Amino acid sequence: MIQIRSLVAACATLLFAAAAMAADKPTFPRLAGINIGGKHDYDDPAYQAKLAKLDFAILGYWPGWDKSHDMTMEQVVRNIKAINPDAKIFLYQNSSAVDDNNASYAPVKAKLDQMGWWVYESGTSGTRMQTDYGEVVSSPIHHANTTLFTPRDSSGYQFWEWHARWVVQNWVKPNPSIAGVFEDTVFWKPRVDADWNRDGVTDSKNSANAGKWLREGFRKRFALLHQLMPGKYVIGNVADWGAKDAVLDEFDQSLDGGVIEGIIGTRYGVEKWGGWPEMMRWYRKTMAVIAEPKLVAFNQHGDKSDYQALRYGLGSCLLDNAYFSFTDSTLNYTTVTWFDEFDANLGQASEGPVTAAWQNGVYRRNFENGIVLVNPKGNGPREVTLEEDFKRIKGTQAPSVNNGQLTRKVQLADRDGIILLRLKPLPPPSAPKLVGVR
Numbered sequence: 001m002i003q004i005r006s007l008v009a010a011c012a013t014l015l016f017a018a019a020a021m022a023a024d025k026p027t028f029p030r031l032a033g034i035n036i037g038g039k040h041d042y043d044d045p046a047y048q049a050k051l052a053k054l055d056f057a058i059l060g061y062w063p064g065w066d067k068s069h070d071m072t073m074e075q076v077v078r079n080i081k082a083i084n085p086d087a088k089i090f091l092y093q094n095s096s097a098v099d100d101n102n103a104s105y106a107p108v109k110a111k112l113d114q115m116g117w118w119v120y121e122s123g124t125s126g127t128r129m130q131t132d133y134g135e136v137v138s139s140p141i142h143h144a145n146t147t148l149f150t151p152r153d154s155s156g157y158q159f160w161e162w163h164a165r166w167v168v169q170n171w172v173k174p175n176p177s178i179a180g181v182f183e184d185t186v187f188w189k190p191r192v193d194a195d196w197n198r199d200g201v202t203d204s205k206n207s208a209n210a211g212k213w214l215r216e217g218f219r220k221r222f223a224l225l226h227q228l229m230p231g232k233y234v235i236g237n238v239a240d241w242g243a244k245d246a247v248l249d250e251f252d253q254s255l256d257g258g259v260i261e262g263i264i265g266t267r268y269g270v271e272k273w274g275g276w277p278e279m280m281r282w283y284r285k286t287m288a289v290i291a292e293p294k295l296v297a298f299n300q301h302g303d304k305s306d307y308q309a310l311r312y313g314l315g316s317c318l319l320d321n322a323y324f325s326f327t328d329s330t331l332n333y334t335t336v337t338w339f340d341e342f343d344a345n346l347g348q349a350s351e352g353p354v355t356a357a358w359q360n361g362v363y364r365r366n367f368e369n370g371i372v373l374v375n376p377k378g379n380g381p382r383e384v385t386l387e388e389d390f391k392r393i394k395g396t397q398a399p400s401v402n403n404g405q406l407t408r409k410v411q412l413a414d415r416d417g418i419i420l421l422r423l424k425p426l427p428p429p430s431a432p433k434l435v436g437v438r
Contacts, residue, residue: 315417
């Protein structure tokens with residue numbers, strides 16, 4: 001009887017582990033969406049169906065969203081998960097910046113005014129520091145002081161912990177089906193010169209102390225959010241974490257995921273100014289400091305009809321374990337754009353992230369059901385020879401490339417990539433043995 005009970009328990013454990021793996025480690029290509037813009041018409045069934053095709057998506061949300069739409073956000077999330085139970089939905093919020101003109105955040109502004117929790121040029125009052133984004137769009141968007149130097153209110157809370165509780169009350173409790181929250185502007189150092197420690201002296205945005213103070217506040221905030229919403233994830237905008245000089249000690253393993261926004265395809269994209277090797281170094285550095293299950297979105301902006309650029313960006317993403325996110329440059333963060341490559345089921349990776357070229361300067365990663373090849377910018381047109389026949393995916397968007405034909409020699413243009421499928425899948429990894437069970 002003991003052996004039977006042990007066998008049942010062991011099997012249940014394996015089934016639970018398998019289910020967790022399926023949810024947290026989906027097959028490749030893994031897909032993410034940044035869908036925080038536009039009309040926020042998530043109550044549209046057609047939009048919900050598109051979002052359900054993604055492994056995770058970030059949606060725009062604010063107190064009062066439910067009252068201005070045909071259904072609550074909780075119902076939106078439930079509808080998406082009814083189509084794809086493994087889909088993870090995150091709701092956008094930002095503790096660092098507050099818009100004076102946004103009525104939804106009036107309680108936050110009032111609390112900041114009452115407690116003097118703003119970031120000031122010098123001291124604990126006076127000129128509030130506008131965010132760099134606020135300056136670009138000429139809007140009164142000001143920095144809240146998220147460091148550990150703000151005064152405590154009557155409940156004993158500094159701003160970072162008061163705001164975390166406000167988010168849980170207004171984002172998480174009304175929407176229990178969400179996977180967690182997304183925190184914007186999680187920068188590794190400040191973007192403005194200001195008196196971050198409130199001692200009457202303006203601190204340079206580039207000072208080591210100012211960066212450390214900012215990161216320490218974020219780390220405490222993320223730990224508190226995890227405590228206040230057990231079982232849910234905290235992800236953030238980690239676009240600048242890969243910089244060579246970025247100090248990430250306080251951030252290490254503090255977030256469950258994030259968005260490397262515009263790493264390729266934008267005017268500020270790393271690949272544009274630093275080249276492909278720098279982009280991949282940036283990518284790997286960011287992945288290393290994110291906690292499991294590493295829900296990281298490798299975000300590409302571009303023309304949805306430039307299929308070569310798409311293959312190149314997606315292929316680069318597939319060399320490591322992030323989720324690929326494509327943003328149509330003409331529509332920004334308002335829709336889900338689909339490509340033939342997204343329907344290719346590569347299965348799980350049969351090797352770890354790839355850091356060295358395979359043949360003729362071309363990079364390759366192996367998966368259970370196929371491979372990905374990437375020819376970096378600057379390598380020139382290349383031909384590679386495979387060890388056996390592979391099958392091109394069958395698509396309609398780039399029929400000269402994705403024609404479903406068998407191939408052993410592959411021509412790749414400079415700054416190109418391709419997904420190829422195996423004729424016979426690799427065997428899956430061996431199942432773990434049940435110790436002590438006969």
